[in-house]
Amino acid sequence: MKNRIFTTALVALAFALLGNVVRAQEINRQKSPQFDSPVIEADNTVTFKVHTPTAQTVAINGSWMGWGETLELNKGAEDVWSVTVGPLEASMYHYNFLIDGVSAIDPKNAHALRDGVRYASMLIIPGEKSEIFEINDVPHGTLSKVWYDSPSLNLNRRMYVYTPPGYESSNEKYPVFYLFHGGGGDEDAWTSLGRANYIMDNLIAEGKAIPMIIVMTNGNAFQTSSLKTAPDAPELTRENYRQYSGLFEKSLVKDVIPFIENNFRVKASKENRAIAGLSMGGGHTVTATTEYPDVFGYIGVFSAGIWEGSTDMEEKFTALKSSGINLYWVGCGIDDFVMDSNLRLLDVLEKTNIEHVYHESSGGHTWANWRDYLSIFATKLF
Amino acid sequence: MKNRIFTTALVALAFALLGNVVRAQEINRQKSPQFDSPVIEADNTVTFKVHTPTAQTVAINGSWMGWGETLELNKGAEDVWSVTVGPLEASMYHYNFLIDGVSAIDPKNAHALRDGVRYASMLIIPGEKSEIFEINDVPHGTLSKVWYDSPSLNLNRRMYVYTPPGYESSNEKYPVFYLFHGGGGDEDAWTSLGRANYIMDNLIAEGKAIPMIIVMTNGNAFQTSSLKTAPDAPELTRENYRQYSGLFEKSLVKDVIPFIENNFRVKASKENRAIAGLSMGGGHTVTATTEYPDVFGYIGVFSAGIWEGSTDMEEKFTALKSSGINLYWVGCGIDDFVMDSNLRLLDVLEKTNIEHVYHESSGGHTWANWRDYLSIFATKLF
Numbered sequence: 001m002k003n004r005i006f007t008t009a010l011v012a013l014a015f016a017l018l019g020n021v022v023r024a025q026e027i028n029r030q031k032s033p034q035f036d037s038p039v040i041e042a043d044n045t046v047t048f049k050v051h052t053p054t055a056q057t058v059a060i061n062g063s064w065m066g067w068g069e070t071l072e073l074n075k076g077a078e079d080v081w082s083v084t085v086g087p088l089e090a091s092m093y094h095y096n097f098l099i100d101g102v103s104a105i106d107p108k109n110a111h112a113l114r115d116g117v118r119y120a121s122m123l124i125i126p127g128e129k130s131e132i133f134e135i136n137d138v139p140h141g142t143l144s145k146v147w148y149d150s151p152s153l154n155l156n157r158r159m160y161v162y163t164p165p166g167y168e169s170s171n172e173k174y175p176v177f178y179l180f181h182g183g184g185g186d187e188d189a190w191t192s193l194g195r196a197n198y199i200m201d202n203l204i205a206e207g208k209a210i211p212m213i214i215v216m217t218n219g220n221a222f223q224t225s226s227l228k229t230a231p232d233a234p235e236l237t238r239e240n241y242r243q244y245s246g247l248f249e250k251s252l253v254k255d256v257i258p259f260i261e262n263n264f265r266v267k268a269s270k271e272n273r274a275i276a277g278l279s280m281g282g283g284h285t286v287t288a289t290t291e292y293p294d295v296f297g298y299i300g301v302f303s304a305g306i307w308e309g310s311t312d313m314e315e316k317f318t319a320l321k322s323s324g325i326n327l328y329w330v331g332c333g334i335d336d337f338v339m340d341s342n343l344r345l346l347d348v349l350e351k352t353n354i355e356h357v358y359h360e361s362s363g364g365h366t367w368a369n370w371r372d373y374l375s376i377f378a379t380k381l382f
Numbered sequence: 383m384k385n386r387i388f389t390t391a392l393v394a395l396a397f398a399l400l401g402n403v404v405r406a407q408e409i410n411r412q413k414s415p416q417f418d419s420p421v422i423e424a425d426n427t428v429t430f431k432v433h434t435p436t437a438q439t440v441a442i443n444g445s446w447m448g449w450g451e452t453l454e455l456n457k458g459a460e461d462v463w464s465v466t467v468g469p470l471e472a473s474m475y476h477y478n479f480l481i482d483g484v485s486a487i488d489p490k491n492a493h494a495l496r497d498g499v500r501y502a503s504m505l506i507i508p509g510e511k512s513e514i515f516e517i518n519d520v521p522h523g524t525l526s527k528v529w530y531d532s533p534s535l536n537l538n539r540r541m542y543v544y545t546p547p548g549y550e551s552s553n554e555k556y557p558v559f560y561l562f563h564g565g566g567g568d569e570d571a572w573t574s575l576g577r578a579n580y581i582m583d584n585l586i587a588e589g590k591a592i593p594m595i596i597v598m599t600n601g602n603a604f605q606t607s608s609l610k611t612a613p614d615a616p617e618l619t620r621e622n623y624r625q626y627s628g629l630f631e632k633s634l635v636k637d638v639i640p641f642i643e644n645n646f647r648v649k650a651s652k653e654n655r656a657i658a659g660l661s662m663g664g665g666h667t668v669t670a671t672t673e674y675p676d677v678f679g680y681i682g683v684f685s686a687g688i689w690e691g692s693t694d695m696e697e698k699f700t701a702l703k704s705s706g707i708n709l710y711w712v713g714c715g716i717d718d719f720v721m722d723s724n725l726r727l728l729d730v731l732e733k734t735n736i737e738h739v740y741h742e743s744s745g746g747h748t749w750a751n752w753r754d755y756l757s758i759f760a761t762k763l764f
Contacts, residue, residue, distance in 0.1 A: 054438040055482035097484070100437035104486030110499040111609075117492040119501065135610055137538065140529035146550075147522035156519065168528075168645040227493075228517055263550040 033078035037108040044087035044125055048095070048106065053079040055100050062095035062123075063366070064088055070098060090127025091368050092195065094120035113192045114226075116184040131202070132375050133195035138205035139165030143197045148259040152251040157218060158225035159187050159256065161264065162197050164204055164211035173265045175272035175382040176213045178252065178296075179374070180281025182303075186226035187218040190374075193367045199375055209378045212274075215260055219277070219284055221248045249288040253295055271326055274381045276300030278370045279338065283307065286345065290316035293323035300329045300377045303365055305341030306348060313344075317352040327380055328356040331373040335364040415460035419490040426469035426507055430477070430488065435461040437482050444477035444505075445748070446470055452480060472509025473750050474577065476502035495574045496608075498566040513584070514757050515577035520587035521547035525579045530641040534633040539600060540607035541569050541638065543646065544579050546586055546593035555647045557654035557764040558595045560634065560678075561756075562663025564685075568608035569600040575749045581757055591760045594656075597642055601659070601666055603630045631670040635677055653708055656763045658682030660752045661720065665689065668727070672698035675705035682711045682759040685747055687723030688730060695726075699734040709762055710738035713755040717746040 037049040048060055050073065058081040059070040073081035094113060097104045105112045106121040113122050124130055141164045150157050164174065179196060181189035190196040196214060203209035218225055221244040261268045275296040277285040282304020289299050290313075306313055328349060332342040349356045359376060363369050419431040430442055432455065440463040441452040455463035476495060479486045487494045488503040495504050506512055523546045532539050546556065561578060563571035572578040578596060585591035600607055603626040643650045657678040659667040664686020671681050672695075688695055710731060714724040731738045741758060745751050 050484055052482045052484045055484070056436040056438070099481040099484045099486060100434045102432055102434045102437070102479070102481045102486055103489045104481060104484055105501055107485045107500075110496075112494075112496070112501050114492075114494070118489075119487055119494050135606075140538070140540075142526050142528045144524050144526035146524045156522070158522075225517075 033080050035080055035108070037106055038121075038123055040123075040125060044090070044127070045084050046086050046088060046123065046125070047082055047084045048073065048097075049080050049082040050097055050099070050107065051078070051080050052099060055081070057098070057100055059098040060085075060095055061098065063093045063120075073097075088125050090125045090129040092130065092133060092371070093123040093125070094193075095123060096120050114188060115193060116186065116189075133198050133202070133371055135198055136202055136205070138201055140201050141165050141197060141204075142167065143191060146263075148255065150251045150255040152254050153221055153247060155224050157223075157251075158227075159218065160191055160214075160216040161260070162191075162200060162214035162216070163264070164200065164213070166211065167213075167265070171265070172211075173267045174211060174213045175267050175274070176215060176260060176264075177274040177276070177298075177378070177381060178215045178217070178256070179275075180217065180219050180277030180284050182277070182279030182281050185281075186220060186223065187216055188226050190214075190216045194371060194374065196374060199371060200378060203375065203378055210382055212378075212382060213260070213264060213266065215256065217248075217252065217256055219248050219281055221251065246287060246291065249284055249291055252284075252288055253292045257295070270294060270324075271297040272382060274298035274300070276302060276329075276374075276377055277304070278302040278373075279304050279365065289325075290320055293320040297324075297326040298329075298381050299325060299327065300331070300373070301342075301345060302331045302370055302373045302377075303333065303336050303338055303342070305330075305332075305338060305343070305345035307341055308344075310344075313348045314351055317348050317354060321352055321354045325354070328354055329359070329377050329380065330356060331359040331361065331369070331376070333361050333363040333365065333369050335362070336369075337365060415462050417462055417490070419488055420503075420505055422505075422507060426472070426509070427466050428468050428470060428505065428507070429464055429466045430455065430479075431462050431464040432479055432481070432489065433460070433462050434481060437463070439480070439482055441480040442467075442477055443480065445475045445502075455479075470507050472507045472511040474512065474515060474753070475505040475507070476575075477505060478502050496570060497575060498568065498571075515580050515584070515753055517580055518584055518587070520583055522583050523547050523579060523586075524549065525573060528645075530637065532633045532637040534636050535603055535629060537606050539605075539633075540609075541600065542573055542596075542598040543642070544573075544582060544596040544598070545646070546582065546595070548593065549595075549647070553647070554593075555649045556593060556595045557649050557656070558597060558642060558646075559656040559658070559680075559760070559763060560597045560599070560638070562599065562601050562657075562659030562666050564659070564661030564663050567662075568602060568605065569598055570608050572596075572598045576753060576756065578756060581753060582760060585757065585760055592764055594760075594764060595642070595646055595648065597638065599630075599634065599638055601630050601663055603633065628669060628673065631666055631673055634666075634670055635674045639677070652676060652706075653679040654764060656680035656682070658684060658711075658756075658759055659686070660684040660755075661686050661747065671707075672702055675702040679706075679708040680711075680763050681707060681709065682713070682755070683724075683727060684713045684752055684755045684759075685715065685718050685720055685724070687712075687714075687720060687725070687727035689723055690726075692726075695730045696733055699730050699736060703734050703736045707736070710736055711741070711759050711762065712738060713741040713743065713751070713758070715743050715745040715747065715751050717744070718751075719747060 035049050039047045058073040061070045073083040075081050109121040111122040112119050141162050144161045146161050147158050204211055273296045275285050282301040285301050289296055361369055417431050421429045440455040443452045455465040457463050491503040493504040494501050523544050526543045528543050529540050561572055586593055655678045657667050664683040667683050671678055743751055
């Protein structure tokens with residue numbers, strides 16, 4: 001967390017250079033005990049600290065822990081509370097403090113990220129397994145927030161577009177990979193929690209993936225973007241939500257793809273289009289590829305599958321098979337609560353004789369798995 | 383804060399659709415009291431709430447309050463603490479709770495933003511004065527995070543580039559406006575706190591500004607980006623910081639401008655280049671335009687000026703004048719602590735007979751002012 005220290009110093013210095021309130025800053029600093037949080041030790045144990053003289057309970061919830069699980073911090077000298085966890089495996093994690101039950105990001109950690117409606121502090125444990133999503137000294141692609149009209153949804157909407165290193169300075173055309181988030185997420189998720197842009201930078205630099213464009217849409221058909229719900233969106237009851245079924249997939253094929261193919265230098269053919277998504281986005285992938293079997297050559301379903309009560313699946317997958325596909329890739333964690341859906345998908349793929357790759361990993365419904373699946377799937381494209 | 387409610391509902395529904403943990407979610411919801419925060423009333427008073435059974439003190443610090451000032455929340459029924467403030471003027475604000483002294487974003491508010499090392503919850507009070515930076519139903523430009531090589535700093539660095547609506551689908555060339563953040567900020571600041579992209583969307587849609595490209599760099603010469611300090615950056619003492627003096631401005635002229643002019647469709651001439659910055663970025667603007675007087679036609683200095691102890695200023699401004707400039711625009715708040723520097727700048731402009739516009743606003747060193755200054759300055763460009 002070297003960055004934080006430098007930036008804090010810069011704030012003080014910027015004021016110092018202005019020659020004004022630096023004394024106030026210095027007095028402030030003397031009042032508060034000095035410490036860093038989090039601190040990663042050589043053995044990958046991590047110590048978290050927070051300063052509060054009056055709290056009754058301070059706890060932490062981290063993504064390395066179970067759902068809803070918490071761990072108490074202990075009060076030490078100068079009212080600094082702390083706890084040491086791990087050693088943690090090299091990976092990216094997020095965590096929150098609970099100060100008397102109130103969820104808070106770590107005030108000493110300058111790096112936070114948003115998972116839908118919730119902010120959490122970010123923690124990267126360096127190591128071999130983290131290299132694939134770190135900001136390494138390699139050429140970086142451009143990540144753009146692009147707005148487009150969606151007549152299918154009657155909305156102007158926002159998506160992220162990753163163009164690979166060299167896109168701006170070349171005249172080449174590139175294949176396109178459409179990549180979807182899960183329930184509770186939005187168009188930010190694959191580049192904040194998913195680090196998709198850095199994963200692609202690294203895979204391309206190593207020659208493991210070919211340069212491609214990645215399009216990350218907002219899969220919530222009632223939102224213009226993570227920032228804004230559609231002005232006339234109905235109250236989101238389960239009944240209303242069902243009205244949106246298939247609408248996002250329609251907007252993808254009718255609105256997003258034409259926009260991308262008109263505004264970016266793109267190879268516009270089935271064998272140059274890939275699609276994948278996690279959880280709800282895996283559902284979007286299954287629906288989009290069965291409803292529009294001629295559009296995507298490469299298909300990836302991450303931690304998802306076929307929901308209970310889906311009908312005509314064998315028929316639809318038979319049609320998909322006869323339309324011809326380049327790759328059908330399925331990934332799921334053995335502990336994932338969507339395993340039943342995943343097994344239903346594998347079953348249909350078997351029954352309809354669709355050649356497919358099944359990657360069963362450890363773990364459950366986690367971003368650690370989805371970053372891994374992307375890192376594998378992207379190397380098999382185009 | 384309608385968006386938050388919808389998204390929370392979606393999280394629950396996404397799980398419900400997966401048919402699994404919805405019961406756990408429902409039990410959770412029954413345990414916690416139900417409320418929203420913040421709630422903006424018709425008269426623009428705002429009520430903030432947070433739930434904690436055990437906290438000793440809960441307070442709030444908001445950007446509408448004085449520096450370091452706090453206001454206590456009061457504990458009410460079901461351990462929900464609350465306070466009502468205002469009425470607040472239509473504007474964008476940010477705030478933090480202090481839960482037993484620990485800074486926390488509002489757990490019920492899905493919108494937060496980062497100001498350097500600190501996250502805060504975002505609050506927009508709608509109204510006439512907010513329309514200029516809101517996400518309105520107008521065409522939106524593209525906002526891209528672009529990495530470029532800076533030989534001057536020996537770093538690969540990140541900047542934001544705003545391209546106006548229609549850029550991707552046209553063959554037109556555009557003028558370029560280089561826009562800088564202040565001390566403690568980074569390349570994110572002008573589009574998070576500053577809403578520069580939405581301000582430009584709105585000005586262009588109303589025909590008040592012409593379509594242009596905006597380039598927002600990271601002005602901290604020791605950082606590759608907001609995410610990462612340079613690996614070999616020295617410890618940031620005041621002495622070391624002085625080493626960086628002039629280096630950012632050199633990298634701007636030698637590295638950033640050539641990169642932009644090689645990779646974007648740009649009108650590459652002095653009268654098609656504008657430059658402006660706030661606070662430290664205003665200092666960067668003064669230095670860049672005096673050191674490189676032939677580069678920028680339009681100059682804006684926001685809440686900054688000439689620091690005490692600067693030398694040869696009349697000489698440098700005389701050279702700038704004789705190189706020819708299209709506009710010199712200065713903005714400062716009457717309560718701003720940089721007023722002395724601002725007055726020194728105005729004095730040099732007078733003494734060297736440089737025609738200039740001086741906009742003295744109410745208020746101090748605030749983003750409310752900087753958004754305003756941008757909204758005015760951008761209409762006068764090109």
